[in-house]
Amino acid sequence: MDSKHSHTAVSGAGLLIALGIIYGDIGTSPLYVMKAIVPGLIDPRLVYGGISCVLWTLTLQTTVKYVLLTLNADNNGEGGIFSLFALVRRRGAWLSAVAIIGGAALLADGVITPPISVSSAIEGLQAVYPSIPTVPIVIAILLGLFFMQSFGTQIVGKAFGPMMLVWFSMLAILGIKGVAMHPEILRAINPVYAYELLVQYPGGFWLLGAVFLCTTGAEALYSDLGHCGKGNIRVSWIFVKTCLLLNYFGQGGWLIAHQGEQLDGRNPFYELMPPWFLLIGVGIATIAAIIASQALITGSFTLVAEAIRLNMWPKVKLNYPTDVKGQLFVPSMNRLLLLGCVGVVLYFQKSENMEAAYGLAITLTMMMTTILLTMWLRAKRVATPLVYGFAIIYGIIESSFLVANLIKFPHGGWVSLAIGVALIGVMYVWLKAFYIKRRLTEFVRLEPYVDALKQLSDDESIPKYATHLVFLTSAERNSEIEQKIIYSIFQKRPKRADIYWFIHVETTDEPYTMEYKVTEVAKDDVFRINFRLGFRVQQRINLYFRKVIEDLVRNKEVDITSRYESLSKQHVTGDFRFVVLQKFLSVENDFPTLEKLVMQAYFYIRQFIASEDQYFGLDTSSVKVEKVPLVIAPVREVALKRII
Structure with a gap:
């Protein structure tokens, strides 16, 4: 009950945090949306x-679908497409394809959002200094932003809320100043104007691609649910x-006041500012754009961490720079995003060119969320007509946005x-390889x-390999073990130890589960530990294993004192050694073409990522990595002839 209350509770601090973390992307959209809808001649x-479309898009897509409906699909308080997938994945294996497409499209969006937000803000300087080169400034800001990630954003994060409060107040x-210039603009509340634009205005339907830019941050809003709780998000969304x-x-009021004119690169957002305020406004817009980018970057890190635990992404190194819940840093993803963002800036140069690349990927994510949410509503036994009604309405809306966005394809x-x-390719390869293995x-x-293990432990004719020998096992049943581990202990090199430990890590569908169970397989000689960790829990197995050992020693269930006679008298703790079995693709293979391609891609990608011992947080000084062949359907008949 307390947990549920914490997800729905509303507090002043929570509302301020929500402003700083949740709304960066959607909050900076006024920088470029109207500029994209009205690119040249100002036509009433x-x-x-356009404004009517924006109003009803924000209402139907952001408010109704995400704020009112999707936020209810929380996984123990956590949101995002992978959290939603974890809730419904048992309802069909095909849903993993939906999650992969949605997650990859959201990550792709993370490459476009920082450049377009920062570029749109910095280009405001050209109103004061027309010849100022903006590209070097944008790249410098992005470099600083990505460099900051490794230190964590705990300190900077505290300033996000107040700064975004200033930003939204300025908006x-x-x-209000613009509406005062032409109060009749408020008539755009009537959806008839939206209908007339889309149906009667020449080429009006294709403007949906530009309109869609106003709601691109809705998916990020759902992903950041765990940081603030749905109560704070819903209340702050009103403001x-x-x-x-x-x-x-x-902006509409200003545009109507200048109807019949050509915009000529002017941005209605900055035209609302008095000349004396312009530099201040650009500064505030730049800070808001940096905050929007920061939120999306950290959201990408969270997305990758979840994908790893769902076996949809390589087990890359994860760092936790601060003690803040859920805050992490993925060095490899940080480098990829930085290269992608700088590449986008250099390729497109201006924000108006980036608008062509923006929105198409996120439309796919929203469609995938709709599919997963439909499955969730069915699982919750919501009335069938309501479920189908939701699926049809949002299927039509998002399909329309997708078709309109497709016109952007050749332009970026x-x-x-x-x-x-x-990204879909990497995720598919990793998940498929996981099932093949x-x-x-x-x-x-x-x-x-x-x-045999007990006899090996007592056989003094074999040099002792370690006092405590620890293997990571993927066997889900306590009664089973991989053949490879048995091979490693008895045949590869007999590994004599006083106590054998087998550790199994299970990733649960809940985000923050932290449980373990100990099974004594053979008294004082063989133990198995099952860890149940949530898909958002960092896998620091070395630390957790040490904690379990401490509990066992305290309860006198195990004696970890060294069994060497001289050391035992001194009560010296025995050494612990981990053995990680790393599979490689043996040449002795004969398997289907698709599986062959998948496994070749899998082993190729794995060359560039950290080893499993680093991912599981093992102490590298006490880890032995052994290579074992992944023999897939070995060739049975060999046409080999003996001659005399």
Whole structure:
């Protein structure tokens, strides 16, 4: 009950944190949305229809779908497409493809958002200094932003909320000024204007691609659910949406006041500012853009960490720079995002060019979320007509946005799609390889080997390998063990130890589970520990194993004192040694073409990532990595002839 209350509770601090973390992406959209809808001649039908479309998109897509409906699909307080997938994945293996497409598209969006947000903000300087080169400034800001990630954002994060409060207040004030210039703009509340733009205005339907930019941050809003709780998000959204709409209507008021003119690269957002305030406004916009980028970068890190635990991403190194819950740093992802962002800035140069690449990928994520949410509603036994109604309505809305966004493909949309396809490829290979390896891993019953383990432990003719020998096992049943581990202990090099430990790590569908169970397989000689860790818990197995040993010693269930006679008298603790079995693709293989390609891609990618001992947080000074062949359906018949 307390846990549920904490997810729905509302507090002043929580509301401020929500402003700083949740709304960066959606909050900076006024920088470029109206500029994208009205690129040249200011036509009143375009302005009224565009603002009406923005209003109803924010209402139907962001408010109804995400704030009111999707936030209910929380996994113990956590949100995001992978959390949603974890809730429904038992309802069909095909849902993993939906999650992969949605997750990859969201990561691809993370490459476009920082450049477009920062570029849109910095380009405001050209109103004061027309010849100032913006690209070097944007790249310098992005370099600083990504460099900061490794230190954690705990200190900077405390300033995010107040700064975004200033930003949204500025949006509202500027918006009121613009509405005052042409109060009739408020008539755009009527959805008839949106209908007329999409149906009657020449090429109006294709403007949905530009309109969609106003709601791109809705998916990030759901992903950051765990940081603030749904209660704080829902209350703060009332303030945020009001400020956003005031600014959009204000920009509309300015545009109508200048109808018939050509924009010529002017941004209605900055035109609302008085000349004396322009530099201050650009500064505030730049800070807001940095905060928006920061939120999306950390969201990408969280997404990758979840994908790893769902076997959809390579086990790359994860760092935890601070003690803040859920805050992590993924060095490899940080480098990839930085290279991607700098590449986007250099390729597109201006924010108006980036608009063509922006939105197409995130539309796919939203469609995938709709599919997963439909499955979740069915699992919750919501009335069938309501479930189908939701699926049909949002299927039509998001399909329309997707079709309209496809016009962007030749103008830059291919960039985000290409990034997304590459990420989908990695995720597919990793998940498929996981199932292939699991299918081909040979398990044997542990019981027949228990006596042999005890005899090996007592055989003083064999040099002792370690006092405590620890293996990581993927066997889900306590009674089983991989054949490879038995091979490693008895045949590769007999590994004599006083106590054998087998550790199994199970990733649960809940985010923050931390449980363990100890099974004594053979008294004083063989133990098995099962860890149950949530998909958002960092896998510091070395630390958790030490904690379990301390508990066992305290309860007098095990004696970890060295069994060397001289050391035992001194009560010296025995050494612990981990053995990690690393599979390699043996040349002795004969398997289907698709599986062959998948496994070759898997082993190729694995060359560039950290080893499993680093991922599991093992002490590298006490780890032995052994290579064992992954023999897949070995060739049975060899046409070999003996001659005399």
